[in-house]
Amino acid sequence: MIPMLDIKRELNDIGDEIKKAVDSSINSTMFILGPNVKKFEEEAAKYLGCKYAVGVASGTDALHLALKAIGIKEGDEVITTPFTFIATAEAIVYCGAKPVFVDVEEDTFNIDVRQIESKINDKTKAILPVHLFGNPANMDEILALAKKYNLKVVEDCAQSFGATYKGKQTGNIGDAGCFSFFPSKNLGCYGDGGLVTTNNDEIYKTLIALRNHGSYTRYYHEVIGFNSRLDDIQAAILSVKLKHIDRFNQERRNVAKLYQKYMGDIVKYQKETDNATNVYHQFTVVAEKRDEIMKSLSSSEIASAVYYPVPLHLQKAFGNLNYKKGDLPVAEYLAEKVISFPINPYLEDEEVLVIANTVKAVL
Structure with a gap:
């Protein structure tokens, strides 16, 4: 039997490291936004070359919270690709916005940047490219359009952890980057998990509240937020795997x-x-x-x-x-x-x- 991925072989390789990290997390008894989450966020931000990294509950939540954090709201339009997992467009709908699909390039499988401009109108607020199957989208052209029309860019990096575009890590190119740590991903945990990256202070501040019921201080809620926190045990696993x-x-x-x-x-x-x-x-x-x-x-x-x-x-x-x-x-x-x-x-x-x-x- 040859499976698509082989977690058993992975465990034979780094299983002892992972078990040690999991045991340490359990023994700490701090499971929600515990020390391993902060540690992994700092390590991921350093690896990706960005200022901030915010751990969330899944890649889908990463997209949703990133779009909310950049201000996407009801009636807005977000341009994206139709050739991707549904979460990319679901996250747009979660914000009350409308996904506008642009066809893809036959050779790279990524969004065809030549067709984006014709879809931009007064309701367009962001472009959401996907680095499909780990292959970075043409970000220079996308950033140029975003600058021309004053749009935000949120990268869907669910499949591209470690991929680079002109020397920069994906997730450190647009206004925010969204990663999934689903077990099959290049950097995958042993459950669900996600990450949002940004270099913008305000986006970071908003994300911190959104992932934790709109709260910066316990029981004081600035906005309506969500319950979307990366588990400490999963963060411990990710820290081990990030080294590899x-x-x-x-x-x-x-x-x-x-x-x-x-x-x-x-x-x-x-x-x-x-x-x-x-x-x-x-x-x-x-x-x-x-x-x-x-x-x-x-x-x-x-x-x-x-x-x-x-x-x-x-x-x-x-x-x-x-x-x-x-x-x-x-x-x-x-x-x-x-x-x-x-x-x-x-x-x-x-x-x-x-x-x-x-x-x-x-x-």
């Missing part, structure tokens, strides 16, 4: 290169953004005979997945936005053709070869 993140990401890149070596040109690969480092949260290709490939892999006990089979503009949940099939053709094409193969720091060369040969046998 560069090694983990390099191993993912090595696996991606092996896939390309063994598969050759029988599939189309996600193009790395210019002057950027893709950390390959997923290794996703465009391929014909997707169903046949998945069936063949499954029969050999090899996992595969489709991210994402239905683009957001065609999801029933967003039916009120009145998009129809054909409106965003590239996202729709990719949704029908992409397939993701196992990728993790512990995947062995021989396993990559077996997967590649299985795909080649179908194609």
